[in-house]
Each structure stands twice: as C-alpha cells, then as structure tokens.
Amino acid sequence: MKITAVSILLFISLALCGCEKSIELEDRALITAIGIDKEDTAFKISAKLSEENNKLVGISESADGIFSTDSIKKPYPALAKVCIFGSDILKDKKMFSEITDYLEENPEVSRKTILVCTEGRAESIIDKMETGNEIYRYYEINSLAYSFYLENLIQDMLCGNSSAIPLIGDSFIPSGAVVIKDGEYLSETDSDTLDGLIILSGKHNSYDVDMKISEDSQNINLKVYIDGTEKTEENIRKAFSYMLENNADIGISEFVRKNNYDLFEKYSQDRENILQNCRLEISLKVKNTLRQ
Amino acid sequence: MLSDNNKISERQLKMLVILNIFGSGIISVPLTACRFASNDGWICVLLSGLVMLLSAFLILSATKNFSGLDFSDITKNIFGRPISVILCLIFAIKLMLSTALYLEVFSDTIKGTILPDTPLWLISIVMLILCAYCAYEGYEARGRLAELLVFAVFIPLTLIFAVAVKDSDFSNIKPILVSNSAENILKGSVAVGLCVTGVELVFFINPYINRPNHEKSIYKGIIFACLFFAVILLITTARFGKYDMAHQKRSIIEIMNTIDIPGSFIERQDSLMMWFYIVSSFVIINAGFFFATLLSRDVFKRGGHGIYILIFIPLVFIISLIPDSDSSIFILTALNIIFGAVYTILLPLIMIAFQKRRLKK
Numbered sequence: 102m103k104i105t106a107v108s109i110l111l112f113i114s115l116a117l118c119g120c121e122k123s124i125e126l127e128d129r130a131l132i133t134a135i136g137i138d139k140e141d142t143a144f145k146i147s148a149k150l151s152e153e154n155n156k157l158v159g160i161s162e163s164a165d166g167i168f169s170t171d172s173i174k175k176p177y178p179a180l181a182k183v184c185i186f187g188s189d190i191l192k193d194k195k196m197f198s199e200i201t202d203y204l205e206e207n208p209e210v211s212r213k214t215i216l217v218c219t220e221g222r223a224e225s226i227i228d229k230m231e232t233g234n235e236i237y238r239y240y241e242i243n244s245l246a247y248s249f250y251l252e253n254l255i256q257d258m259l260c261g262n263s264s265a266i267p268l269i270g271d272s273f274i275p276s277g278a279v280v281i282k283d284g285e286y287l288s289e290t291d292s293d294t295l296d297g298l299i300i301l302s303g304k305h306n307s308y309d310v311d312m313k314i315s316e317d318s319q320n321i322n323l324k325v326y327i328d329g330t331e332k333t334e335e336n337i338r339k340a341f342s343y344m345l346e347n348n349a350d351i352g353i354s355e356f357v358r359k360n361n362y363d364l365f366e367k368y369s370q371d372r373e374n375i376l377q378n379c380r381l382e383i384s385l386k387v388k389n390t391l392r393q
Numbered sequence: 394m395l396s397d398n399n400k401i402s403e404r405q406l407k408m409l410v411i412l413n414i415f416g417s418g419i420i421s422v423p424l425t426a427c428r429f430a431s432n433d434g435w436i437c438v439l440l441s442g443l444v445m446l447l448s449a450f451l452i453l454s455a456t457k458n459f460s461g462l463d464f465s466d467i468t469k470n471i472f473g474r475p476i477s478v479i480l481c482l483i484f485a486i487k488l489m490l491s492t493a494l495y496l497e498v499f500s501d502t503i504k505g506t507i508l509p510d511t512p513l514w515l516i517s518i519v520m521l522i523l524c525a526y527c528a529y530e531g532y533e534a535r536g537r538l539a540e541l542l543v544f545a546v547f548i549p550l551t552l553i554f555a556v557a558v559k560d561s562d563f564s565n566i567k568p569i570l571v572s573n574s575a576e577n578i579l580k581g582s583v584a585v586g587l588c589v590t591g592v593e594l595v596f597f598i599n600p601y602i603n604r605p606n607h608e609k610s611i612y613k614g615i616i617f618a619c620l621f622f623a624v625i626l627l628i629t630t631a632r633f634g635k636y637d638m639a640h641q642k643r644s645i646i647e648i649m650n651t652i653d654i655p656g657s658f659i660e661r662q663d664s665l666m667m668w669f670y671i672v673s674s675f676v677i678i679n680a681g682f683f684f685a686t687l688l689s690r691d692v693f694k695r696g697g698h699g700i701y702i703l704i705f706i707p708l709v710f711i712i713s714l715i716p717d718s719d720s721s722i723f724i725l726t727a728l729n730i731i732f733g734a735v736y737t738i739l740l741p742l743i744m745i746a747f748q749k750r751r752l753k754k
Contacts, residue, residue, distance in 0.1 A: 123510075208505060208650065208663065211650055212651040252651055256634055259634070259640070359564050359565075359567040360567065360568070362572050
C-alpha cells in the first residue's frame, strides 16, 4: 500500500513538470490579425489583439522567432483569421520563403488563415484596423468573393510555379493581386486580371464554368465554357496573356494533369511547356439576368 | 453482470481488430499508400483489405486445429520447442520494438501539436504506464475497453471528415488509375496490407475466445477498417492533393488544421483529432505490450505476466528515446512490412504445410 501511495505521489510530481512553462489565459495576447513586414534584415510582426485598440509589435531575425516578442503577454496566433504581407517581405525571396515555411509548420497557425498583401507596409493596415476582423468580415459578408488561404499558397507553389495573393488597400477590400513566381515577387495585377486568373485556376465561386482540354497537331486546346458577360471573357483573355507573357503557371498544368494525363506526360519534361503550348478558346453564354 | 474469465465476445474481438488496424496504420498507411500510388493511394488501401483478409485467413487456417492454445503452444506442437522458442522470441522482440516506435511517434506528434512545452519523455512515460496497466489487466479488460473506445475514435473522426468533405477539391484525386502503374498500385496494396500490425495479432486470440466461430468477426473488422480508412484517405487526398500529401508526415492528422467546424467554440480544433489519435495509439501500444510480455513469459517459463510488464516498461521507454520521429516512422513501416510478410503470410503457409504433411503420415 505504501509503495503504491509513494509511486502515485512520485508520478504526480513528475507530471507537474508539464506546468513549469504554463501560461494563464490572461497572460496571453490573443491575436486576431497578423501583419508581417521586412525591417532591414529582420521580420517585423504587427499583430492586432482581441482587446480593443491593442497592438503588439515585435522584431525577429528569424521567422520562427516572430511570436517570441518581449511583450508582457505571450502572443497566441491560433485565433488569427488574417495574415497580411507587406510588399518588402514579398520582394525578398529568402525571407518570404522562410516566413511561409514557418507559418505552414506552426501548428498554432491555421492553414485556413486568409492571406492578403499590401503595396505598402502591413503595419499601416494593422494600425487602421479597429477590431482586426475587418478583412475576415469582408469575406464573410461577400461569400462569393475570392478568399485566398495559406493552404492555397502552399498548394499553388507545389502544383504549378505561381500563385496570386489578393492585394488590399486602406479600405481592406481586394483591388488586385501580387503574383509570386517560383517563390519570388513577379508583379502586381489589376482586379480584372485577378478575376481571370481565379476563373482559369478553378478557384472561382461566382461563375458557372466548365473547362475542357483537347489536343490538335501542335497545341493543347483549353476551351472555357462560361456563363458570364463580355467583360468576363475579356478578363479571362487578359489573365491568360499575362500567364503566357510571364510564364506564370497558376493551375493550368495541374488542370491538364488531372484531366488528360497523356497530354500532361507528353509536355511535362518542362512544366512551362504545357502553358506555352496552350491555346485558349472561350465559349460565352450570356449570363442569366435572374441569376445576376 | 460482467464476466471475469479472460474471454472476449465476438463483438469485442471485432472492435479490437478495427482499433488495432487504425492505431497501427494512422501514420504509416497514408505515407505508404502515397509513396507507391500518390493520388490513387486510397485504392491501395481498398485493395490492401484483400491482403489483410488473406493474412487473417491463413493465420486462422493455421491455428484452427489448436482451439484454446496460444502462439507458443501452437508453434511447439507443429515445429517442436526449440523452433517455437525462436519464433516467439523474434515475435516478442518485434512487438517490443514496434511498441517503442509507436510510442516515440505518438509522443512526438503530441508534443508537436498540443503539448509543445511538455518534455517528450514525460508524454512517453505517462502513456507507457497507462498502457502497461491496461496490459496487466488482461485481454478481457482490453476487449471491454475497445467496446467503449471505438466510439471515442469514430465519432470525432466521422464529424471531422464530414466537415472536411464540404470544401474539399475532389478533382485532386484525378486522374484515377491513370498516372500510377498497376504494378505500383499492387505493390502499394501489399505494402499497406502488411504495414498494419492489427492482423498479426490474430495469432494470439485463440485462448481468449468464447466461441470457436470467431472468424467472421475478424473478417468484418478488417473489411470495416479498410473501407473506413480508404474513405478518409480519399478525403485527405481531395483536401491536400498529391503534392501536398507527399510532403506531409501526418496528413490525416494535419487535416484538422485545414477545416473550420461550423459553430465550434473550440480554439484549437486539432484537439478533436488528437482525441481520436490518442485513443487509437493507446490501443496499439497496449496491444504490443500485452502480447510481447505474454510471449516472453511463454519463452522463459518463469514468473507471471506482471513481472515481464515491469521489465518491459524501462526497455520500451529507453528504445523509444533513441530514434527521432522521422526515422521512427520509416523504421516502423519497414519493420512491419518485412515482419508482416514473414509472420502473416510465410509462417502460416509453412504451418499449414507442416500440419498437412503430418496428417498424410
């Protein structure tokens, strides 16, 4: 009996060492939106906290130190719905890759975190936020709007070579996109091109689209059947030209792989080959006014 | 009234088979299936059911004439004491190694997801003591526990994957049966079928069965586990796509990080998935513990089952601290495949052949 009691006591005392680094809930800084900028060679994090008008700022030389700030409260990013990248961080290939790898691997950051970027500094967007939920609310209200998640960035970069991150301004509403190619900043596009890119990459929520591929003697024919307006057609053409000009493959080779594997194999020695050999054909149906 | 005769019912047997397959395959099955057949991995899992059914059939056929006898007695009857001792010893060492590796993978997963500040050794030792206690209580306790725990595994899992279906991109499973050769899919099916530990444990059930007609429960358990596994792997593939799946160590668990459960008030939803993972790991670790100690007792013929549990606790704990998580998953999968091929296919075939030869004489 004595041995059992002593064993239980010893066991409990061992288990208590798990409490050594415990943090009380009131000592946690609950983050609702994260802004990431480049500060010389370091990462600067600006986080909007759940407590009203409260902000947390920290600087770290490495990506994995961004949530280890000197603040009194320990940052807790599991509640963050949005992450904003400043333009400087997007333009630094090494830092951008480091930060996205860290966000992907950190179990406290959800892959469902909405990613956006800004032309200036993410910190200024965070400063303009009142609750930190403004961007998330925009997507919640406009359920058909294109929301881009951390998960999308990871998968785009694994499947093709490029990805388009929505670009926001002071009004928190997307006004275009920044295209990342091979992990590197490529260029900005306007909202029309972004609209076309979303349709072609199959991430649209608001269009009735059907895409088919076939092959003629030299080309891969990509036929898009879409229930939209002439403007929609123009946007698709604009986006396709943009992809061709910049060799930015956002979902095209992946679409070919999924739908015609023989064709994919034929051109897959160089994935950019697939995009360069694609010819676009659009079949437009005038959008049903009732649905509009 | 609960009986206390160290016998289990057919239903309990079925639950144990299901939980053993799930517990041992949750990390290694997606990795193995994805390595051989990428987006067709779920088909490998479906076909692996046939491999598991074949293994179970062979083991049951090899042991059916020895009702009530355990593995060491059966092998002693067929091959004689020296070979039986060698077979039992190898089996016990394999079970001990795989238990230690499951424990390492479990502790590393828990530390990496929900308990980042808790020392790895502490997670390991808590789980180990819990599993050792359950193993000490005997097979009947395991059977009863399986009946209860099966709900703790399948309710959260069904809930999570039902939500995950909603915005998964099922075009990610395309092209079906085109991009992977039939040879790769078959190899993958065999590898998946062998890399789960659940089936080899059928060797040990004879002394714990109430009724002789228990085959159906085992087959039903295998079919259910494979179908369920194939469905969740299909959804996981749809969710991540073949490229993302290939660079993830724990894709089924990671899925929790990609969904929003509507109306959920839980901040860290991955704790729901952990619930399922902890329970299934508990079942497989205590199964390994239980049978490894039984085999050791039968080999050394000294002392009771409890003494061997006490000896195994530090051994398993020390082995679990040696490899890192990546190597553990690799070694575990390789160990299970090689051992599975020898002990669940080759050995039963040899046992059947020996018995037939003896009958002819």
